[in-house]
Amino acid sequence: MTTGPAPVPGPQPLLALRGLSHSYGSVQALHGIDLDIADNEFFALLGPSGCGKSTLLRSIAGFETPAEGEILLDGGPLTRLPAHRRPVNMMFQSYALFPHLSVEKNVAYGLEAEGTGKAEVRRRVGEVLETIGLTKFAKRRPSQLSGGQRQRVALARAIVKHPRLLLLDEPLSALDRKVRAEMQLELKRLQHEAGMTFVVVTHDQEEAMSMADRVAVLNGGRLEQVDTPVGLYSAPASRFVADFIGSANLLDGTAVAGGILLESGLVLAADHGLSAGSAATAVIRPEDVVLTAPGAGILDGTVLDTYFLGGTSTVAVRVSGVPAPFICTLRSVHVPQRGSEVGLIVDAARTVAVADDRGAGPLEAAAQETVSS
Template sequence: MSNTQTARPLLDVRGLRHRFGTVTALDDVTFDIADNEFFALLGPSGCGKTTLLRAIAGFEQPEHGEILLDGADLASMPPHRRPVNMMFQSYALFPHLSVEKNVAYGLEAERRSRSEIQTRVGEALEVVGLATMAKRKPAQLSGGQRQRVALARAIIKRPRLLLLDEPLSALDRKVRAEMQLELKRMQREVGMTFVVVTHDQEEAMSMADRIAVLNAGRVEQLDTPVGLYSTPRTRFVADFIGTSNLFDGTADAAGIEVPGLGHFPGEHAVPAGRPASAVLRPEDMILGDPGTGRWTCTVIDTVFLGGGSTVSLAVDGHATPVTSVLHAATGLRPGDRVGVGWKSDRCVIVPGEVSSAVPQREAAVPAGISG
């Protein structure tokens, strides 16, 4: 008999339910977060992720369920007593105070000694790379630098758990990409558990160890970034994470039958005769000469993105264009005919129960592009 025991999670969320009038914000939400983990709550606007974050912080009181931190129930603990800090989307810096005074504010409110405050402020500013800007005011900083000040102020009190609500949404695309890497570095350096709320799948995928994808108040799937992308369990996750080619049909023992397009083989657990969807990522589509592959299609458009080309294709019998991603520039032009197939082991089949409302999100070219 093994003596190995599973470590208790730092945060354990059990069966949370919460409503605002007739709107269900959280619907039986259950998950746990390990110590020193970078965890993301990802989903479209209105899915419940910010309500969930506020419940952990103590700003919302769920109607049902438990939130345990280190095994202790947080329900009766007011926000200011919880070993949790929250960094808001707006940063909320004091414009009349210097960087170091903004960072020191929480410790000064606790009446810590001057020497302790000075030491910890210096350490926090070193971590966020602003040690040389301690005397500046927020108005003298860039958006990315102000974000770092807010982060230093949040980590200086050494909470067990740091909650970040859309922390990068105010930054432009280039600075946001840089800060994604910086946040991950800082999280490892300070040895703290981060929970970030975002609607940006690229942001979550680049930073988090694990991601909970929320939809209409429920956790659709909790997995690693690789797991979410390569093996989505629902049609919503397949469509929300990255770019997918989706084909709707009816499950059978060996795959699904799609009207007008034929049979898509693949392993699955959907009962025969039930609605199901085949998921094929753009990099798994194979283009060749007309007459090769599964179909012969017409090129609608091509876009060169530096590291590769995205090709949009019209498939007879399928209302939605199919997307393929190639490694380099392509000579294909609109109107060209090409043969289209896919890597046989890359077809993922998921249940077909999902509403017709598909969330809008910024398209991203998935990693691991292949021809």
């Protein structure tokens, strides 16, 4: 499990979290979080419900005060500063637009509340509405807009004040799938154009992987791994990350020299630094599997079902000794029929071995015998 701060470009991160811990009564929400986020970075906090990501975001915003640890912005302490005095803006899941105000009045609200001059307010509101493509909707009220347009207004209101850091709490969850996909690209574009740091909380792995420069995966209030989307997918640091990020075939066994010993006695080749005899899991992505004739691969199985998904087909195969169906992704419309016997060839160079953090594996004794022999 990766709990230390991940390296970021430059000598000093924009945002640094050091030893952040927080509890709600007897429930520990955060466990000593260390994290660095760079200037102009699009960063995602990703994890299942209850993992601590929203508590972490609210602590950065100033709505929660962590029991332990420090929050630093540009090297300066932020932890005890009240929310309204932090150079941080937060865009809420509900958008929280004023229904009786027009689009331009909603965007201008924060500037006017700070006493910004009328000419400056008009200039900055005009600029940001042009950036998000809503200039012609300036006089409309939120009820006259689509869900995607309301999301843009909320974003405009957040960035018009030029915060050093923008926090987004599940910003796309209220949108339907098609609009959500469009807004993922839009958020990334706006982040680049605004030239500021975005930190987004989401439980949607596709959302995090498509938008973020780096992603922190949380589980039970702890950091499992911090990496780029490609790094998380191709080199997961734990069984949890491998299972949570993308689709993966997880084959549990025991670490031996050169691979993972399965219950069947087969050793799946994989490079690893795990202790011999320790519980381990081989992570095989669906696209790293090729179907062949029975007996010609390292595993044999029976086709359970096939799914055509445009340019690719997904094939589910029942493999003896493997609890879940083995999933293969083929770039072909010609796939074996249900009930067919097939062999599976696995790309050993792309197979990742991680510790099975659910507990010691049942094959430890067998593995020790393999090692000693």
